[in-house]
Amino acid sequence: MTDRRSARETLTLVTDDSTFTELPHPVRESRPDGPLGWQGYDASRARAADRTGESESVVCGTATVGGTRAVLIAFEFGFLGGSLGERTGDRLESAYAYAREHRLPVVPLIATGGSRMQEGMIALTQLQRVARQSALTREAGLPQIAVVRDPTTGGGWATLGAGADVILALPGAQVGFAGSRVRPPDADPTAYTAEAQVAAGAADAIVEPEELRETLGSWLRLLTTPWEGQPPVPAALGATGLPTAGREETAPAAGTDDPAPTAHHAGPAQPATDSPPASLREDTAAALGTADPTVAAQHATDSSPASPPENPAPALAETDPPATARDATQGTRPARHPEARLPTAGRESVSPAPNATDPPTTARDTTQGTRPARHPDAGLPTTGREAEQHAQSTQPSPANPSATAQEAAQHTPADSPGTGWDAVQRARSPQRPRAERYLDSYFTHRLAISGDRCGGIDAGMLCGFGERAGRAVAFAAQAGTATRPAGYRTAARLIRLADRLGVPVLTLVDTPGAANDAEAEREGAGAAVADLFGAVASARVPITTLLIGEGGSGGALALAAPGNTWATPDSYFSVIAPELATAILKRSPAQTERTADQLRVRPEDLAELGVVRTRPV
Secondary structure (H helix, E strand, O other): OOOOOOHHHHHHHHOOOOOOEEOOOOOOOOOOOOOOOOOOHHHHHHHHHHHHOOOOOEEEEEEEEOOEEEEEEEEOOOOHHHOEOHHHHHHHHHHHHHHHHOOOOEEEEEEEOOEOHHHHHHHHOHHHHHHHHHHHHHHOOOOEEEEEEEEEEHHHHHHHHOOOOEEEEOOOOEEEOOOOOOOOOOOOHHHHEHHHHHHOOOOOEEOOHHHHHHHHHHHHHHHHOEOOOOOOOOOOOOOOOOOOOOOOOOEOOOOOOOOOOOOOOOOOOOOOOOOOOOOHHHHHHHHHOOOOHHHHHHHHHOOOOOOOOOOOOOOOEOOOOOOOOOOOOOOOOOOOOOOOOOOOOOOOOOOOEOOOOOOOOOOOOOOOOOOOOOOOOOOOOEOOHHHHHHHHHHOOEOOEOOOOHHHHHOOOOOOOOOOHHHHHHHHHOOOOOOHHHHHHHHOOEEEEEOOOOOOOOOOOEEEEEEEEOOEEEEEEEEOOOOEOHHHHHHHHHHHHHHHHHOOOEEEEEEEOOEOOOHHHHHOOHHHHHHHHHHHHHHOOOOEEEEEEEEEEHHHHHOOOOOOOEEEOOOOEEEOOOHHHHHHHOOOOHHHHHHHHHHHOOOHHHHHHOOOOEEOOO
């Protein structure tokens, strides 16, 4: 059991200095000893009030957290175990209504044992009231970020806690639907902890108390300041030994003494430190439908890199808005390893600052909940004004409907693979950059959501929200492994949350395919992929997709934005892996390279077919 802070102490812990203002609450007159006439109930409430200084089990008010104003609901566990009764429901309903009226996010700080027995079914029905208020707030496009304290059990966990958009947990907290006195006597107590809930995908991260204010502030900022319009396409990073488009030079962070450059400058390609996750060969074997270690090993590590090119191609610049007054370096933390099983929300990834010479972002009133229009050509990266004009003349767009995919394909990078099999080998190279590198380069800092809320986590699907030039972009990125059903469900959850909040989405495609082992089938692989297809198809916010490696069949396509999918030179997309296509066509394995060519999997082939877009250079 962790130290149990009171409601007021918890509010002091998370809010900016002297900003908390308690909200007025309805006054309910009830019969003596409550709705059931439970003998001694009034005396119990009076003792609880004397002991805690509170008149009910929740304290509701407004405050700023890390500079963002929000409605906070703090449970007082010392008041009858933080239980929910009729008067508790009145206060919760009033707080949620205030949040919607004033367009404020809601932060429940939960510590409760569940419904109040002295009020019987009247207490239990308060959960329906709470669920209704949460649903109305969700429909209004306002975020709900729950902090689960010790303990959080029963209906409080099953509504305010588990029903929130983002769930943060204090270390060591008791968290679970079943309270300690109603569990089977032989139940494993470790299953009812915050750590267990994060590991099962039911909560997003463990946060240390001293990091809670900063973490909450970052989440509130990310979920209330969306990027305006289409997210820019990330620059292709490339890898040493592979023909690359170069690495872009980092502009200084806003607020530094160094003047911002007028353009990105070319430089030699830097050695890549990325390597496939340890499970790549196993996942690859599963995605290819083979247990042959030779095939799996070839797929995961084939194509030894050639010598670095003598004249690296120029770096690709990006058309981003400048950083806002907020220092782009503020609140950054070391990157979290993608394989970590228990995400810790306070540990953010640090990325280079955006280009300070880019055009400004249009200001937007984030309280209006409007949805930005999707524009397929917004955020097109260029290598200068001339290249930008060239791109506008060749890429299909509303302003230039006559441009064809054939014309776009003619302007692909000069270092494109010579054959389809070359493209496959390059995408499978262990030296090309993976999702973590792209996300680090794209965002100033980012925070992860974790888990599918159905008992699963896939470390090969990275999801969350990141800050770029002072604005938020959501991301869902495959990390090079065969994607598990939990990964697809987590990505669908991320996209639907971003859509409700009006935050545009960046997706990075990189998978040999969906996991196809027996366990994946038992976990509902088909339904999970279908769910992600549906989430992408129904999203109202703009989605930008970059293919950074392997695009293996529908397991990759599910994450791709129709009409706005871009491809790097180190990638391929295919209806099926060339090895499997060869087997299905009853060809000799020696025909695999020919089959890859016939499938037309190279980025320029895909652009000519109108499936993807490639970058002009």
